[in-house]
Amino acid sequence: MSYTIQQVLIPSPSGYQQSGYAVVDVQIEGDRISAIAPQLEAQGTVIDGRNKLLLPGFVNAHTHSSELWQRGLIPPLPLELWLAHLYDFTPLEPEQIYLSALGTAVETLLSGGTTVVDHLVLIPGRERETIAAAIRGYREVGIRAYVAPLIQDEPFAMALPKGDHKTPALAASEAAPTTAEVLELMQDTIEQYHCPEEGINIVVAPTGIQLCSDALFAGCIELSDRHNLCRHAHLLESQAQQMLAQEKYGCSAVKHLAEIGYLGSRTSLAHCIWLTDADIELMATTQTTVVHNPLSNLRLGSGIAPVLKYRQAGVNVTFGCDGSASNDSQDLLEALKIGSILHNVTDRDYRNWLTPRETIEMAALGGAKGLNAADQRGSLAVGQQADLVLYDLTSLSLLPRTDPIGLLVLGRPSQAVDRVWVNGNPIVTDGQITTLNTTQLRQDLFNQSQWVSNLSSPTMKEMEVRYREVMGLS
């Protein structure tokens, strides 16, 4: 298929740092951007681009799709006590995984995202079905998906620092899978599903240092090298994890991950809040990407990631929504807005603050870099894959007319996404997903859920006293 978008506004071709705009025609041929020029001979489907803004698609660079089932559910709690709820109320049916993958894809697409990195929580004992269900959903919608099965080889009880205690806070109620079992699952998953040319990528993604052995990290590095896969993990999301790393390794988590070779230009790490200046330096020298999840970090009280420091140190930073149980929305533009303005209270000198242009560059090009794909995506340039989003600038939420990118990032765009292409395929037209019946999706999500109040987590009950003690809360 081919398209000619006529007279569309794009950021000045001289790059994101310029504040200008150009009005151009943009052509898509097959899966690529084939031409950008002031005036092109029309070919294929002609689209009126007047009063519209064309940008490369953003990356929702860290989420957990199945948390959609717990959105709005868990009270305001810090990560460790919130996780207790998450495990107690996690969805257990592959059909649910499929539906929440659809929902996550739809919300991402309608807020400027063309790629999702799904750090997929696996149903215990039904891991392969979980992965199959999510991939089925992403294939149907047609979003570019990086499916990162969330793996661990230690029981949940180990995730809390022990402090002065000899035993963990929780009895280990479930047996963790062995390292070999987990790696076999990953090997099978890669062989069965990894297919970049069809838009499905498998990512190795130990949940993080809190629940993974060095052997698991080593196995993932080996798989990643052998199959040229991206690597992902959580990193130092909470102060408790910082304490745990010291207990476990006697050094910072970043230093340990660097030593065992997990960092690098194909590695993106979510959160990265409790890092020292030395850690930040290591992130920079290894070319590791930080995925900033501002809304989740606020909701869980995790802290404010030092994003301005990362940028000054030359670390690539991009944005994620995180799962819907800790942000409660998969609106990527919301993550860009808050992830941009939040840092203005961390540095008194406004000359260091993120501009709206820098923010979209982080979300598009920064997202592609974090997936080792900046040569393929993230820029409006001939030859790049056509992962594109066309914004209607006449939405009431973007009026009156001022600076289009300022409105998009600092406003609260509503129904502003007019069209989306992924790999040259049209996924959204006239603001509607074309690959999916969203009325049916709403009905399915409605039917398989019920109103909840007075939620009580047995696991939280078991661990709260110890948590408060170890964290120094009276």
Place this chain on the structure above:
Amino acid sequence: MSYTIQQVLIPSPSGYQQSGYAVVDVQIEGDRISAIAPQLEAQGTVIDGRNKLLLPGFVNAHTHSSELWQRGLIPPLPLELWLAHLYDFTPLEPEQIYLSALGTAVETLLSGGTTVVDHLVLIPGRERETIAAAIRGYREVGIRAYVAPLIQDEPFAMALPKGDHKTPALAASEAAPTTAEVLELMQDTIEQYHCPEEGINIVVAPTGIQLCSDALFAGCIELSDRHNLCRHAHLLESQAQQMLAQEKYGCSAVKHLAEIGYLGSRTSLAHCIWLTDADIELMATTQTTVVHNPLSNLRLGSGIAPVLKYRQAGVNVTFGCDGSASNDSQDLLEALKIGSILHNVTDRDYRNWLTPRETIEMAALGGAKGLNAADQRGSLAVGQQADLVLYDLTSLSLLPRTDPIGLLVLGRPSQAVDRVWVNGNPIVTDGQITTLNTTQLRQDLFNQSQWVSNLSSPTMKEMEVRYREVMGLS
């Protein structure tokens, strides 16, 4: 007119602190809620309330409507340099004031607000026309409006602290109006427009200590007492204002305002970021309301208002969007979400964090309290004025079903507002404003604006060097 909303979900009648819900019929008769019970005899228009949530309307308790014309326009800058841009690019036609009042009202209504407090920036030399235009807009839409003309009797040049300098940073380019002129304007405005029974209230609202004499505050107190008006102002939004207060009064701004009698249960103050513990105590004892504008405070790098401390001290806190040039959206639900979760990073003990229920109580009842109207509005109770919002819980953004109030506050509701009544009048039906042609509004906003890039503010150029020096920025 009368309405019977059948089988609608409401927060447990035992109050916001309970997590339960009830399914009830709610009746509106004229301007009041006339009955709430499990089953009522239908009368008037019957509305199916199934899978819908009914809440009292929220208050957009601090905004500047005409800033809509500068939304998305001003780069990330601290208050004082941002203000330089605001003054350089302010709208100058009363017709624009009318349109931006409409836009502000529409966005507020479609995000759960039924009342707006408009700290209205006045066009120099056309102050009366400005006020008339805004009120015309609010009357047409039918939102409850508290119009608070933004007054001052000192020139903009005085708003910066002098530091070690003898002269202000800026030449006083404009002559400020005299105190008498300003008070005469207010007197006329009150006589002409103040009409609570028709939903239009005039508020006395000196911009703040930075540009107002004690005589102006005294005159406003007198008018407020004589006509039973609410009082409003900005308070300690920036660190520069804290420095300025010390230079001007030799004490904190709060202490000074308390001494001259401006604080009290009819007074609401926007921002309140740079307050000491002693100041917070004064806010509590005087029963003054804090209006928290979290998005504006982040965008301008003003700081994080100590909202959890206010709550612990017994200070009433509610939410505002602030003007669209410093937040760039009038979505009140966005202000609730960020104004709630932001504080989780300011207090390590999660037991102090705001819950979604507390947040909606602050937005509805807290908003009414700040306008001295809690006996009339802010609760779902028989006899209260019918300022009500009905949310459709089957919007994709609120699915799957979990806790409705959790979804509303922590999610990112899109097209969730189904119906709105103000004073018993239907303003929104099936998600559409019924009192206004919004297609025409979009067209008008579009036609009277143009795309902008490369914005440069002469006033900022004049003051930036001094600003950096006084604020200790190298």
